[in-house]
Amino acid sequence: MKILDSIQLRISGPICQQCAHFQNEPAHVEEAYRGLTVFSSGFASVRDQDGFCEYNQLYLSARDSCPHFAPRHTPPKPII
């Protein structure tokens, strides 16, 4: 089935967490999204490791990837 092709169990290849365009520090997310802390938190499990892609102007998962990947100059924090 075509839909099953879109599901994967393990990640391979470069991901947003390693990309220079990606920023997902919880404090940064809370600062950017004023009001987030009223009923949620940058440090909540539901947020996983999501963050901002400054290239695509998206809010997405650290496990995502795209053709515009650019390696970081500094090593990324490990994904948790």
Place this chain on the structure above:
Amino acid sequence: MTPTETKPVDANQPSGWQEFWLKEDWWAVWLGLGIVLLAYVFYLSGSSISWIAVSPAKWSTLSQLGAQLSTTGIRYLALLGAFLILFTVVISFIGQKPKAFIPAFIFVFILSTVIYIAGSWDQANRYNLEPPLVALLLGLFLSNVVGLPRWLDAGFRVEFYIKLGIVLLGATLPFTLIIWAGPVAILQASIVSIVTFLTIFFTARKLGLDHRLAAVLGAGGAVCGVSASIAVAGAVRAKKEHPPIAISLVVFWAIILIIALPLVSRTIHLPTGVGGAWIGTSEFADAAGLAAAQSYGGYAGKGLGISGTADQALASYTLIKVIGRDIWIGIWTFVLALIAVTVWEKSETNSKVQVGQIWWRFPKFVIGFLIASVLTTLIVHGNTLGDYNKLVKPALIAPITSLRTWAFTFSFLSIGLTTRFRELAAAGIKPFIAFTAGVIVNVILGYILSVVVFGHYWSSVVTH
């Protein structure tokens, strides 16, 4: 290797262990279960943690209150010290600055003490001084009228306090109740969540809004408020400007419903268990709903014609909200992510949907809530009702309930203190219409299911 070259990491490697000390959810589990175990150790040794788990006794006059505080004042200081030590450890581990947190938390504790004491006045109910509502309104006044320095926000951790309170709440709910009422809670919450989501989603689409914004709004109204919106936003790759729209709408309606749902329930004299179920079905965020449910439970036994107990309101609320709605957030994000990559947006990213997000996004504090419930159920097992009321309740359950009330009060106050209306993003008329349509459906359907269909069920919730 040059500095620009980075070895691909395998995101499935054991670095996931770091979640145990970097996420608030897990810290709520560690602290909550630690408190329960400590309380049990003291109980087994014939003692109790009740000395430090201080709570104000009922008082009528200021001289009575003065006399009470002159003997218990040292216990409040000890409690402040204990909370400060524990919470500062948490704040340090998750990467925030203790220097800002410590004075901010002392501010929260002092205000919470005043609110808790005011709520213990024997005339408090006459003037509608329900502690959760007083905490919320005082916080809103201070943040929006008086104005507070931004650095104080370090101590206003609504989510952390509420999660800790929910884990402690688990210790006061029998696991048999969760088993008995869980399936009905899941059925009722699922019906409302799906209908509300579809209402918001298709109204938004009809108004021409983007698929992803429609999904982010729908999740906020149907699952668990801001937490669901932000989780779905990440899963469906929302545009950067989408989450703030949902945040503004959830905050706006959640605060209205904190006040409106208990008020309407009180007017039509709903039993506390039924009122709690309705609030659990129709409120969005955990903290907002607990403020409303605790307020409504406070009306029980006050000669207002409301049957049931305060605990029933909290129990039915928590069953519907936590068991019926919160734990399914991973499934919602997985399904919506799958739809996003296969139908809505195929071009912007090239990755696939990971099944693991069902666990990654699971609200882990629920695990602590369930374990706490199992633990106390095992501890209490074998006691007669007489022994429970005479021995177990005052020495073990009452101190945990007191600490739970403190955690909830910190959270309710922090809701008000963090809500700065002028800082919320403008939502726009179309998202407002779509979300409001969902709110209307949610409240009406929630009422029908909680009162008409399952009313007999929720009014008979047994909490001991």
